[in-house]
Amino acid sequence: MSARAAAKRAERDAAVKAALDVVRAREDLRARRGNDPVEFVHRHRAREDRELVALVAASCAFGNVKAIRLKLAELLDRVGPRPARAADDPEALAKRLAGFKHRVFRGEDLAKLLIGARRVQRSAGSLGGAFERELARVDREDPEAEPEARVREALASFCDRIRAEGGLPKTGEADPSGRRGPAHLLSDARAGSGAKRLLLFLRWMIRPADGIDLGMWRVPAQRLLVPVDVHIHKLARNLGLTRRRDLSWKTSVEITRALARLDPEDPTRYDFSLCHMGMVQRCPSRPDAARCEGCGVRPVCVHWKDRRGRNTVLTA
Template identity: 35%
Template sequence: MADFDVKDFLDRKVELFNQPGFIANDPICIPHMFSLKQDIEIMGFFASILAWGQRKTIINKCKELIDRFGGEPYRFVMEHQDVDLRQLLGFKHRTFNDTDLLYFVAFLRFHYERFSSLEDAFLIHRQYGEPFSMERALNEFKAYFFSLPDHPIRTKKHISSPLQKSSCKRLNMFLRWMVRGDKKGVDFGLWNRIAAQDLICPCDVHVERVARHFGLISSDKVNWKTAVELTNNLKAFDPLDPVKYDFALFGIGVEGEI
């Protein structure tokens, strides 16, 4: 056991799980159904926000949502009339319901009328000339997301932020999908104004359990500081792409190897 090398072990697991075969049974398969950048962003965003519970159920609910969008999410967001919104009524996944969905669509239209990419929504603080900070980016994103008048108070629980001490698992997962780019074909690498080294590792139950086993997490709680601690420890293995180890930690956890 003294000769066990955690980095070498996790590197091998990254190679094992960061493969196209990973896609089919993971929510990331949803944005992979599209080729238009905005469709990938929109359905990647929904797939990450709805990502709690069994993966099969998450994928099925996202496919239902695509059907309600008429198979063209970006076109629906930008061109829908009020009468078309009836197609969204009755949608529900866990505590996310049609009230939340209608607001999400309203925000997405508001944003895409001003920007060509959802990446800009995470760069609000850069407009003030500040250096990039993921903590600040996520806090500003939530404030921007709920900047429309009369937003439903209930919907705010679906967008987390470090200000709430949340680990922001779903948003960090979405950002990983959009920012990371390699030749494996799982993550998209669509965005180039946020660097992979600035990403924070998504910290779900599988990742937390495995990371704790390897001493990569010391806190007994799971919050923003926990996610930052994990990411900083992963940077010791790869300072430019620490979040690639999400594949290893999650995959090991799902397969029950630890």
Template identity: 30%
Template sequence: MIHLKDRLERIYLQYNKREYVDPDPLLFLYDYPEKKNLEIAGFIAACFAYGRVEQIMKTVSHILGKLKPTPFDYLMTRTKKDIANDFKRFRYRFASDVHLTSLLWGIREVLNQFVSLENCFYAEMKSEDETVLPGLVFLSAQINKNKEIGHLLADPQKKSACKRSLLFLRWMVRQDQVDPGGWGETSPSQLIVPLDTHMHKVGKMLDFTGRKSADMKTALEITQGFKKVLREDPVKYDFCLTRFGIRKGLSMDHLRKII
């Protein structure tokens, strides 16, 4: 594991830089210095982080453009009807204007009750919890009370790997050149890898898992593998490793040769 850690650290130092973020919905978070706006923009960006990256970027840009000048003020000063009118005829793959309106209103209701998404998350999250799942289960349930958000928000109480929700938590909990951070009460050691097809391949490549299903059980197995390398921050290498297979010129075959 020592040699593996050395190789992972070299990859991290080379690729965990802002110049490798674009195109990635994480890019939008850098426009929001205030935590109350950062977490809202991050949650929205994460919910739409599926499909072709060009369309993801276009869609998130469109949504956040409507929430100007600040997402927090927009949500706290609009009625549900206002939001529905602002996003009338919205469509992104399987997501309709109803799904998006319900998502934004769900966030607004959490803000109204807890002041921030962070406070809602910490209402059920404890420092001794092994993973972020208790906080994520509660936050997701509070946002999706009306059950009209559809596939935009996965249910962490089911088998789903909840890749997009865990990606959001990585952004909010970790802080380095790429991840902006802001939620300081959760330890990075509690994070779970956001499991997409790229990280699934990496997990198999490193013999952290042999499972074919990209579900929560597999995500937890791969996280345990990274914990053997770096217990205090198992998701540290997520960004740099998933550049391979996403960015032009960085293939999985290239990663296989250097890892």
């Protein structure tokens, strides 16, 4: 990259960062938490309960957020106030969750997830301990691999272990029942999917505690990748952080690397406020004076021109 291009990119990065800082400062994060699945995690005090609730809540987090929260409330009510204790009694837990359904998941699938995760907790001390060890192993065994690829492998191995302990089908294999739910519960990061729900779980557990994320695991926040859903993808394209059109792992890597230029220590720090930016639901992805009014990132949106009349598209 030429010195001129580097200077232009630095200028653009500074402008994007300033806009994102304004968006973050404007949001009442604690108030927003009440509309987010992570709120269920904050209802618990014990570390083992928080880890299990976070894993279940993130695994169920796709589709309409209101529906997700309603279903999580029902599920966690059935599980009871101490999810770790409940998961120590597989038969009783299976009975409590019998008949529960959320999209392709049934109560029996979620019982297996909780039981598997609880067994990993008991043998490793915590889910955080299990993940930290997997990451240290992959870092040691494959130091030449890209850092994000090492996180992906550690995450995939971590999920393999939960699947095996809980009786869920192995990664890439179908469940004997023929249903999609058991296989879909923990995504297969090795297959190149964006693994949005797993990356969300990692963000909750790893990012420093800020009233949303909980900072429970001893993994540096710089190892996190952005969980990319359709809204974050749209915004990332509009901010020039990526031009990729899919929700794949590669897209998550590209967006994360662009955000790491703004905050190398904590590239996912803007994720929650961007997700909850009111504008995101009705963003037209084109200049539309009425619909873009009040959008916090309009000063750096690639669909609007800068003061010199240039298109502000930035190649990430």
